Amino acid sequence: MRRKKTQIGVPTIERIVRYCRYLERLYYVEKRDVISSAEIGEALGLKPTQVRKDLSYFGEIGKRGVGYSVEELYFHLMGILPCPKDCRLFKIALFGAGRLGKALLDYEMFSKRGVDIVAVFDRNRQKVGKTINGRYIYHIDEAETVLRAQNVSIAIICVPASEAQSVADRIVNSGVIKGILNFAPVDLTVPKDILVSNMDISAELEKLIYFIREREYGQPLSV
Amino acid sequence: MRRKKTQIGVPTIERIVRYCRYLERLYYVEKRDVISSAEIGEALGLKPTQVRKDLSYFGEIGKRGVGYSVEELYFHLMGILPCPKDCRLFKIALFGAGRLGKALLDYEMFSKRGVDIVAVFDRNRQKVGKTINGRYIYHIDEAETVLRAQNVSIAIICVPASEAQSVADRIVNSGVIKGILNFAPVDLTVPKDILVSNMDISAELEKLIYFIREREYGQPLSV
DNA sequence: TTTTGTGAAGTTTTTCACAGCG
DNA sequence: CGCTGTGAAAAACTTCACAAAA
Numbered sequence: 469m470r471r472k473k474t475q476i477g478v479p480t481i482e483r484i485v486r487y488c489r490y491l492e493r494l495y496y497v498e499k500r501d502v503i504s505s506a507e508i509g510e511a512l513g514l515k516p517t518q519v520r521k522d523l524s525y526f527g528e529i530g531k532r533g534v535g536y537s538v539e540e541l542y543f544h545l546m547g548i549l550p551c552p553k554d555c556r557l558f559k560i561a562l563f564g565a566g567r568l569g570k571a572l573l574d575y576e577m578f579s580k581r582g583v584d585i586v587a588v589f590d591r592n593r594q595k596v597g598k599t600i601n602g603r604y605i606y607h608i609d610e611a612e613t614v615l616r617a618q619n620v621s622i623a624i625i626c627v628p629a630s631e632a633q634s635v636a637d638r639i640v641n642s643g644v645i646k647g648i649l650n651f652a653p654v655d656l657t658v659p660k661d662i663l664v665s666n667m668d669i670s671a672e673l674e675k676l677i678y679f680i681r682e683r684e685y686g687q688p689l690s691v
Numbered sequence: 692m693r694r695k696k697t698q699i700g701v702p703t704i705e706r707i708v709r710y711c712r713y714l715e716r717l718y719y720v721e722k723r724d725v726i727s728s729a730e731i732g733e734a735l736g737l738k739p740t741q742v743r744k745d746l747s748y749f750g751e752i753g754k755r756g757v758g759y760s761v762e763e764l765y766f767h768l769m770g771i772l773p774c775p776k777d778c779r780l781f782k783i784a785l786f787g788a789g790r791l792g793k794a795l796l797d798y799e800m801f802s803k804r805g806v807d808i809v810a811v812f813d814r815n816r817q818k819v820g821k822t823i824n825g826r827y828i829y830h831i832d833e834a835e836t837v838l839r840a841q842n843v844s845i846a847i848i849c850v851p852a853s854e855a856q857s858v859a860d861r862i863v864n865s866g867v868i869k870g871i872l873n874f875a876p877v878d879l880t881v882p883k884d885i886l887v888s889n890m891d892i893s894a895e896l897e898k899l900i901y902f903i904r905e906r907e908y909g910q911p912l913s914v
Numbered sequence: 915t916t917t918t919g920t921g922a923a924g925t926t927t928t929t930c931a932c933a934g935c936g
Numbered sequence: 937c938g939c940t941g942t943g944a945a946a947a948a949c950t951t952c953a954c955a956a957a958a
Contacts (some may be wrong), residue, residue, distance in 0.1 A: 533940075548901075577892065670798070753917075754918075
């Protein structure tokens with residue numbers, strides 16, 4: 469038997485996250501009752517047809533001639549995305565207790581979504597043994613042991629670029645990690661059963677500048 | 692006369708940034724002389740043909756039967772991307788001197804690339820007037836004035852989600868900002884001549900968890 | 915022989931056009 | 937009507953297959 473090919477693509481999932489966040493505000497703050505695909509599109513910079521196509525992947529949620537019930541749509545999408553219920557199922561560890569790591573430890577959006585970082589690792593022995601925002605800092609050499617003991621499944625890497633690959637190797641070695649959120653500006657090499665999501669701040673800035681420059685000085689790189 | 696349609700797309704530029712970073716290491720650290728598209732692809736998780744197609748957009752840089760000169764390719768790509776020379780041309784301002792903002796102020800990759808944040812804004816009057824990492828903190832009410840005076844062209848938003856849109860409005864109002872790097876988990880509404888790049892940490896984490904879950908429990912959302 | 919460069923084919927994603935329902 | 941849902945068309949992006957050069 470042949471497997472059905474049509475999987476929901478990455479771009480769609482990325483937009484679903486955005487719809488969800490927008491609807492959350494509509495539901496709790498603005499107390500809106502119904503919303504049209506046109507209005508969602510306007511708020512998020514998308515064409516109405518794109519919005520409708522995305523939403524239609526998960527069943528007929530809207531009412532023709534009316535629009536979408538904000539409540540219904542919001543809870544429907546919440547059911548598709550992992551948060552907040554599944555965020556607790558997936559334990560998270562943070563590597564690197566530098567400034568960025570510390571910032572993430574009390575990131576408003578994490579606590580709001582039920583994301584909980586259960587362990588923090590650092591190479592600096594001065595930091596090890598201390599507590600940061602209620603989390604104990606382990607030495608990085610204890611990573612494999614602690615990750616296995618706590619059954620952590622997601623790692624956030626916030627160490628300098630030069631150390632990131634060796635941290636990734638330990639993570640892989642633990643055998644329990646299924647996904648990595650990488651803030652270090654390097655491409656990590658990991659077995660392909662581990663998902664890696666890169667949050668590269670300087671790359672994003674470079675991209676932004678590239679496109680600004682392109683606009684300014686009439687598309688300099690058209691072929 | 693009709694304009695040639697083929698512009699270099701967003702995915703290509705994203706990869707060019709990655710090639711560039713990889714080549715930087717190859718050139719300065721590993722002192723490699725030549726590299727093949729196959730090896731680049733392996734390091735970055737891409738097919739060799741993808742690498743070659745990307746590189747070919749900018750001219751014939753490789754030598755057939757040999758590969759690419761690391762030095763030549765690296766400097767060639769550096770010429771395409773804004774960094775580091777253009778990073779100085781585009782002045783940057785930071786909105787929000789919270790933990791994340793502070794982390795960005797001394798982000799290793801920024802200083803390395805010549806990215807310089809020329810002004811910091813915060814709403815909290817306790818912080819205003821102080822200096823953080825050598826940068827003076829202005830009150831957010833002074834934004835329009837300072838942005839114009841200093842001719843800042845890029846804004847980084849690190850304020851809470853609830854304040855992000857009002858900060859964006861001020862930014863737009865200043866008339867000098869051309870691009871926004873937004874860390875707040877909201878979709879900003881701005882005129883379309885201003886480019887917005889979103890770095891949504893919690894969205895990225897949700898996406899990651901979604902795909903992990905999909906893998907674990909046999910593609911639950913295939914249609 | 916090796917490895918690039920590239921038109922053409924294949925795949926994915928977006929947009930269109932309009933049918934379908936309230 | 938008005939707005940959704942959706943197959944079909946278009947556009948964008950990736951991969952293939954092979955010619956061409958070192």
